[in-house]
Amino acid sequence: MLRACSLGIRRFCSSVTLEPVERIRNIGISAHIDSGKTTLTERLLFYTGRIDEMHEVRGKDKVGAVMDSMELERQRGITIQSAATHLTWNNHTVNVIDTPGHVDFTVEVERALRVLDGAILVLCAVGGVQSQTLTVTRQMKRYNVPCITFINKLDRQGSNPNRVLSQVKQKLGYNAAFIQLPIGLESQQKGVVDLIRERAIYFEGSNGDDVRYDEIPADLRAQSKDKRQEMIECLANADEHLGNLFLEEKVPTVDEIDAACRRGTISRKFFPVMMGTALKNKGVQPLLDAVIDYLPNPSEVENFAFEGENRKRMDPTRGPGAGPFVGLAFKLEAGKFGQLTYIRVYQGSFKKGDSLYNSRTGKRVRIPRIVRMHSSEMQEIEEAHAGDICAVFGVDCASGDTFVGDKAANVSMESMFIPEPVISMSLKPQDKKDADNFSKACNRFVREDPTFRITYDAESRETIASGMGELHLEIYAQRMEREYNCPVALGKPKVAFRESLVAPVEFDFLHKKQSGGAGQFGRVIGVLEPLPPAKNTQLEFIDATVGTNIPKNYVPSIKKGFLLMCEKGCLIGQKISGVTFRLIDGEHHIVDSSDLAFSMAAQGAIKQCYERGSWHILEPIMSIEVALPEEYQGGVMASISRKGGLIVSTDSLEGWSTITAEVSLSEMFGYSTELRTLTQGKGEFTMEYCRYSPAPADVQSALLEAYQQETNPQAAQQKRKGRS
Structure with a gap:
């Protein structure tokens, strides 16, 4: 009891009468x-x-x-x-x-x-x-x-x-x-x-x-x-x-x-x-x-879990007659006592000291402690039942994992929707000595927040942080300094552009390599098609092959090669999206064909489509809402128009105006400072992701030139000389 008090945890009596679910x-x-x-x-x-x-x-x-x-x-x-x-x-x-x-x-x-x-x-x-x-x-x-x-x-x-x-x-x-x-x-x-x-x-x-x-x-x-x-x-x-x-x-x-x-x-x-x-x-x-x-x-409330391909309704019965335990880990948080995992119990119950199984990994985990949260304070409990929201210590899992009490149970709760990041910035510790703390902070925050992504760009040799907005990344930078004593420098924001196809283009690519012994042989024939604007952030793969020209066991490798190539396009090095890879026919060799050969063939087919087809660049469009005094409305609307924004609606009431508009994200950096200047500090705005849309021609040209300068400086310089 003394130890629990020293940790700031209040212990509840476990003999409390079980509360009815009603x-x-x-x-x-x-x-x-x-x-x-x-x-x-x-x-x-x-x-x-x-x-x-x-x-x-x-x-x-x-x-x-x-x-x-x-x-x-x-x-x-x-x-x-x-x-x-x-x-x-x-x-x-x-x-x-x-x-x-x-x-x-x-x-x-x-x-x-x-x-x-x-x-x-x-x-x-x-x-x-x-x-x-x-x-x-x-x-x-x-x-x-x-x-x-x-x-x-x-x-x-x-x-x-x-x-x-x-x-x-x-x-x-x-x-x-x-x-x-x-x-x-x-x-x-x-x-x-x-x-x-x-x-x-x-x-x-x-x-x-x-x-x-x-x-x-x-x-x-x-x-x-x-x-x-x-x-x-x-x-x-x-x-x-x-x-x-x-x-x-x-x-x-x-x-x-x-x-x-x-x-x-x-x-x-x-x-x-x-x-x-x-x-x-x-x-x-x-x-x-x-x-x-x-x-x-x-x-x-009807809550369902997937049991194989079937949906199974969870039984919220508490106490006698309750079904086997099922819970969802919906939030992770690192604290001074280790990782804290928030769990919603949908069925059954579990006690301190019980063993649970992660249905995604199949791993067994023991629950050393169960607490109920009161903001940052914890109150220890002995048992949690269906309908409860609690937290546990010492459980290694990811956000969205399902825990079950029976190892044989093939049950998985439907996961949550995670929006894609829309902004990226370079992130590096100001002092190289803080590299270890920087790595620990990045690993922790990525586990806690699914919308915060960390990648390493091998070409620029930079750590790239991606998130939902400038404030999002700025907050994490400040937390690294406060919680890990690791001051970091945020680089210029990078917008998550996308590369997409304008019109369908056919491909017929043969990957053939022979250097003694078993070689590589794989041929793919089909068409790469653009998806409608509503799906321009998605990718589709369709196997339309008939016959045995491409054995079915090689189709997953072709899909893998297609998806791998979509990670980095050939226009400006951004992800490819909004396309359908329709595999129609191909050819294989009884000896030289392999998974690698067909994966390479799919990658070559995408490169061929870049040479033959017409491509464009998509940029994220943000929906913004600006609230300001009516007297500044004209200047702010003119500012939005200069950025190429589309005014969706305006609303005025009792001296205040609300402007709703759609503006490309690349034009919105530093807008908070601009708005304060235009409205003498009285205006405020909010911004959220709306959709991806083709970038203007001048923006596309600038991005192409910048990418060429980055990847091939000599060719870019010769091109500029030719124009002059």
Whole structure:
């Protein structure tokens, strides 16, 4: 016990009665950056008794929010890593994951939503639906996660919940309705009206923990009646039982509305909209009630695993009758006690000291310790059951691995979606003596973050770091200095261009080599075709051969050669994408043909296609959203046009403008400084990957010339002399 205390770990009694699955909620808090997610989480922890006092996100009091445990998070006032905690409300256990809002850390949201059963979508009462809101809602849809919408910051000047609801309906396509109304806005914000139970709720006391219920104010009664009817109509469209009552012109009871709201929310057919201001301690307790009332428990969510080629539904039964253990490792984190692996238990249970099996590697691992996380703090437990989110020490695995209790079980949970990096920069330690620490840091961060990639360029002899944006790479550079005492230098950003085919081109390539003894012989015939624009980041291989000219056992080698050649194209040395390799015919030799020969033949066929075909370069296009005072709108739009950007939409409200545009990533480096200059520091922007599109002719020419200069300086110099 003394040792556990010295490690800062609290040990729970293992004889606690097992909690029924109906009393568990696993939720995430997601939103656009600076919408108030972490502030809201801080209030959730305070009102449930998990913390004794609340602190500001930016840490002006030198403490900072509990969930922002990293020093960089407190300094910058942003969430970088998702943080898990658990709390108790109305005899229910709620596991909460607070996720980042910045698009550069979108993988943290991705893997959190992969394992959660419900979510709170936080919207700013002024900003409304913003760029990252759209990304988060796409992620929720991908994993079929139901959510409650919470309109935050009602106390801000310019707050307008009605406009936000309109955006939720139009931009997100949600069947959403208010289940609350605000009592006053901006500095007059006093509380909310509960439309279901038809009462006013006030939050009194210095911390808003004294909740008082009263009659609806006289000036809001007519509006409350109209909005309640509107809510019932939206529910009637989503729920059959309430729809029948509505058609029969019967007035539903509070219990019937609550039940319909729960069914509609879980099925993602209805999205209840609540509101408040977390910073001013208003509206948080009813939100906690709604999490219990409307979001699903683990038994109400269908989770599947692949057993061979078949899908098998996981059994969330806890205690006696539970099935064999199945869990998903969804997040890795290196701490002072070694690698910490976050696991969501989908079926069965496991205890401290049990042996589990990694279904990907087949390796057996022993679990020395199980903990429940409270941000950076750990609370040791003896056992974890279906529906729990916990963490274990000393397990060597990768993010997305499935663990099973039975070695013979051929079960694998569906992995999470990992977006491709869009920006690369050279990375090197400032002092060569720090090479070991640099290597350790790179290995750790690559394991923790699937969107952070490290490669070594043999030609330039540089270590290349790839990620989701400049901020993403900058944060890791700062963490290397802080956590590993290894200052690093970031080089000029490199955009992840792609090479692609313009029109189909046929190939017929014979690889033949004879130097005494067994030789090499392989011939491939077919066509290389461009994929449609929607698939221009993908590669396809189609075996259309008939007969025995190419034995089927050589086809995988041909595919391997094709994919190997696509790693580095011949135009500018970037990856090839957006093409289909259609193998139609070929030829083999009974003695000289081999896997190597056909792999080399496929590589030669791609080179032949470069000589015969027409190729172009694709560049990443980013979707940007700029928020700024109206007076600077003209200058900013002109700036975007100079960059070759496409203005998608503009929106103005109460002196503020929002510009949505699509701009190539190569034009966006250093834009934050440019925007500050254009708007006297008042503008801000967010950026996320949109698609790949053909680069302009002048950009392609510059890239070709730069690559030729890099690979063949003499030929490039002669070419320039010829032009002059």
